[in-house]
Amino acid sequence: MPYLILASATKSTLPAWVRELGLTLRILSRNPSAVLGGMIIMTMAFLALAAPFIAPYDPIMLSLPDRLQSPGSAHFFGTDELGRDIFSRILYGARISLTIGLLVVGVAGITGSLIGAVAGYFGGVIDNVIMRCMDVILSFPALVLALSLAAAMGPSLVNAILATAVVMIPKFARLVRGEALAIREMPFVAASRVAGAGHLRIIFRHILPNCLNAAIVLATLTLGDAILIAASLSFIGLGAQPPTPEWGAMIASGRKFLMDQWWYATFPGLFILVTVIGFNIFGDAVRDVLDPRIRR
Amino acid sequence: MRSYIIKRLLAAIPVLLGVTLLTFLISHAIPGDPAALIVGPKASKEAVEAIRIEHGLDKPLPIQYLRYMNGLLHGDMGQSIRNHRPVLRDLADFFPATLELTLASLFLCLAVGIPLGILAAVYRNRLADHITRIISVIGVSTPVFWLGLMLLLLLYRNLGWLPGSGRLDITSTAPPGITGLYTLDALLAGDLGLFWEALRHLILPAFCLSYVYLAVMTRIVRSSMIAALGQDYIITARAHGLSAGRIIFKHAFKNSLIPTITIAGLSFGELLGGAILTETIFSWPGMGKYVVDSITTLDFPAIMGFTLVASTAYVGINLCVDILYALLNPRIRY
Numbered sequence: 217m218p219y220l221i222l223a224s225a226t227k228s229t230l231p232a233w234v235r236e237l238g239l240t241l242r243i244l245s246r247n248p249s250a251v252l253g254g255m256i257i258m259t260m261a262f263l264a265l266a267a268p269f270i271a272p273y274d275p276i277m278l279s280l281p282d283r284l285q286s287p288g289s290a291h292f293f294g295t296d297e298l299g300r301d302i303f304s305r306i307l308y309g310a311r312i313s314l315t316i317g318l319l320v321v322g323v324a325g326i327t328g329s330l331i332g333a334v335a336g337y338f339g340g341v342i343d344n345v346i347m348r349c350m351d352v353i354l355s356f357p358a359l360v361l362a363l364s365l366a367a368a369m370g371p372s373l374v375n376a377i378l379a380t381a382v383v384m385i386p387k388f389a390r391l392v393r394g395e396a397l398a399i400r401e402m403p404f405v406a407a408s409r410v411a412g413a414g415h416l417r418i419i420f421r422h423i424l425p426n427c428l429n430a431a432i433v434l435a436t437l438t439l440g441d442a443i444l445i446a447a448s449l450s451f452i453g454l455g456a457q458p459p460t461p462e463w464g465a466m467i468a469s470g471r472k473f474l475m476d477q478w479w480y481a482t483f484p485g486l487f488i489l490v491t492v493i494g495f496n497i498f499g500d501a502v503r504d505v506l507d508p509r510i511r512r
Numbered sequence: 513m514r515s516y517i518i519k520r521l522l523a524a525i526p527v528l529l530g531v532t533l534l535t536f537l538i539s540h541a542i543p544g545d546p547a548a549l550i551v552g553p554k555a556s557k558e559a560v561e562a563i564r565i566e567h568g569l570d571k572p573l574p575i576q577y578l579r580y581m582n583g584l585l586h587g588d589m590g591q592s593i594r595n596h597r598p599v600l601r602d603l604a605d606f607f608p609a610t611l612e613l614t615l616a617s618l619f620l621c622l623a624v625g626i627p628l629g630i631l632a633a634v635y636r637n638r639l640a641d642h643i644t645r646i647i648s649v650i651g652v653s654t655p656v657f658w659l660g661l662m663l664l665l666l667l668y669r670n671l672g673w674l675p676g677s678g679r680l681d682i683t684s685t686a687p688p689g690i691t692g693l694y695t696l697d698a699l700l701a702g703d704l705g706l707f708w709e710a711l712r713h714l715i716l717p718a719f720c721l722s723y724v725y726l727a728v729m730t731r732i733v734r735s736s737m738i739a740a741l742g743q744d745y746i747i748t749a750r751a752h753g754l755s756a757g758r759i760i761f762k763h764a765f766k767n768s769l770i771p772t773i774t775i776a777g778l779s780f781g782e783l784l785g786g787a788i789l790t791e792t793i794f795s796w797p798g799m800g801k802y803v804v805d806s807i808t809t810l811d812f813p814a815i816m817g818f819t820l821v822a823s824t825a826y827v828g829i830n831l832c833v834d835i836l837y838a839l840l841n842p843r844i845r846y
Contacts, residue, residue: 234725352530356823359785364535364819367807368542444655445627451657452804467658470816471793475669482665485658492653 238301243505250501255493260487273301275308277340284378284477289304295478298471302480305461306487312462313443313491316377320442321435325382328388329431330509333423335389336396347393350386353499360444366454373462376455384438391434395427413453429506436502447488516838524831530620531823536580539816541573545813576730590813594806599817601637603799607821608692609679610798614783615693616714617722620777625726626772629733632834634760636738644730651727656786660720667716667780675713677795684709717794725779732775736768743767769840777833783827 230238242248263270273279273291279299287294292303335346353361365379405422413421447464449455456462458469463484470481475503540546547564547587548555555563564570583589584773587626589599631646668676679694680686687697689707698707739766740746784800791800799818806814 303529335522348526348530351527352534355527355531355827356819357781358535359783359788359825360822361790361818363803363807364538364815365814367815368538369811371807440653444653447655448657451655451789452792453807464655464657465656468662471661474665478665481658481661485655485661488655488658489650489653492655493649496653497649 217323222286234307240482240505241245247501247505249497250505252258253494253496253498253501254320254507256490257498260314260491260494263307264314265452267304267307267311271304271307272302273304275300275305284473284480286477287479293483294477295481296466297473300459302466302483305466306463309463309466309484310491311460312373312456312460313447313488316446317374317439317495320380320384320446321439323378323386324438324442325388325431325435326466328385329424329427330499331385331393332389333419333427336393337419338421339397339400343393344464346389350389353383353386356383358441359445359448363452363454364450366401366449368378371454371457373450373456373460376446379449379454380442383445387411387438388431388434391430392424392427396423399423399426433499433503433506436495437438437499439499443488443492443495451464513838520831520834524827528824528828531827532581532584532820533577535816535820535823536577538819539812540569540576540580542722552821561729570840577715577779584820589817592806592812592814593755593811594809599813602802602814603821606797606799606802608689609796610784610791610800611794612693612695612714613678613717613787613798614617614780616718616782617725617786618780620718620722621725622776624722625729626733629730629772630725630737630760631767632730632734633737633741634743636734641734644734648727648730651724654724656720656724657789657793659723660717660790663716674716676716679713679797680706680709681713717790718795720793721783721790724786725775725783726780727773729775732771733768736771737764740764740767764775765828773833773840777829777836780829781822784822784825 244254263367264339267275277300282291282295282299283297285291285295285299291301291303293306296305331346331350335343362376362379362383364380369375369379378494395495398472400423401420405418408418408422447462447467450462450464451468453468456465458465466484467481467488470477471482526546527693545560547560547567548567551559551563567636568576571579587600589603592599592602595602599635628644632641635641647823653741664676667674677682684706687694687710690697690700694709694710698710710788737760741760743764746763751764770809786797788800788803790796791798792804799821803815803818805811806818
């Protein structure tokens, strides 16, 4: 018995997944693009969280005497047609865009993984029906389907998030199905079945946890796309509604003033660009580290 | 070969059925009241009720789907709420502009993306490769609508090099409509001045639309070229003393065509989606601008008509790509 205690004491007392996470982070910290992407993401997350403390002005309060001022010391990025400080609105916009990205990927990732796990685990007719449904979703150009779904549900930020998530579901379903097909043949699944585990237990205890790595990689890679599609929906009027300081919606209203007030549409777009670049290069690096099998 | 094409055509039928089913469900099952959507927001209760009966919206969903399919097969996509014209006729009017824009973008994608990809592969991990990598990371991360605005700001407003909106100057009249593509029609009519004008109007939107896919194309060409250049037959060709150009273009590039064509096909479908944003920015009178205008007036039949046309085109293009595979590589048979 002392022998056993000794064995576990020499190892870290942390649970396995924490150790694995630490290892992954260590490998990532040696990868320059992961570091750059991670820094961009952390900066954006910091700006989003600290928006109420950093933002010099209220993002929604009107101040008509200050309308359409060019960038300067009073307003770093100028003001919009209602006199609101664009810099402050962009900071609050970071909260919205990051939340959108996480929600879209969360909803799509969880739903898609469940669908894929069920399809891959059961196989046969169930698999066929589910995957053909996913094929139908994939036979629409992403933005077109998101647009018509959002239009059908009515213009609002929540609906735009849901519409974007639906479009992303098949990606996760396909990936997890593929993994599930392989995992269900593993001896431990057979052992679990012999021990009397039901379908649900096998899917939730064995199939899904083993797909987690691949799903996380895909989620990181999808985050940038999710932010772009949701911003596009807001730009055409199907997402965030005024006065919400969402980046895509800000560009849409700044468009009317493009010729004379260049700053209005320029700065929100720059922030979308930088944020999405951050997620894309970080996602690529995470893929290389965690799962070399997924290739775009 | 023929049996492969027939098999592939037959396989597209259930996909198309699925596409119609999904568009049907979006238009009939998701909105709270499809009848209210058809008559528009300001209609009275009686009008909504009349529409419900007229369009059979009081019937069960499967019956409604059959009616919907019957209409589609007779070319009936419903009526636009804005102008009370059949949606199909509206879309047909706007289609050539979108086709011209997407074809021009696809051409740019291929004409710029392939050489850049080859360059990046041949000079792997050298300066050219790093530059194309940066270009493509920015490309896949750029919001198309913002890029369009920035191009307008720079090349139209500040430098005045290119026109900012529309397919022609306001004062010009369109060339006689043979293909509906203004550049081509102007050439066919022998009007070089008009051709130049149409081309100048096309450049900004086409570049804006192609930029994202150009980035993807470059990366795909690069990686498939790298894979091809590592093959034994390349070493053999080199040992035979063939010139670098001959090896790259004749031996390596030909074998990297399959992934390139896949991406070109996929991009073409996505270009249709991107056209929504690009056309809006550049006031390009195509289907994409039409659908965005429809959103502002909540013209639901028009939105769904566009969705159906865009996805059908997407399915059709993927079908063509699959058939092209078989032509390019006789070993590919499913």
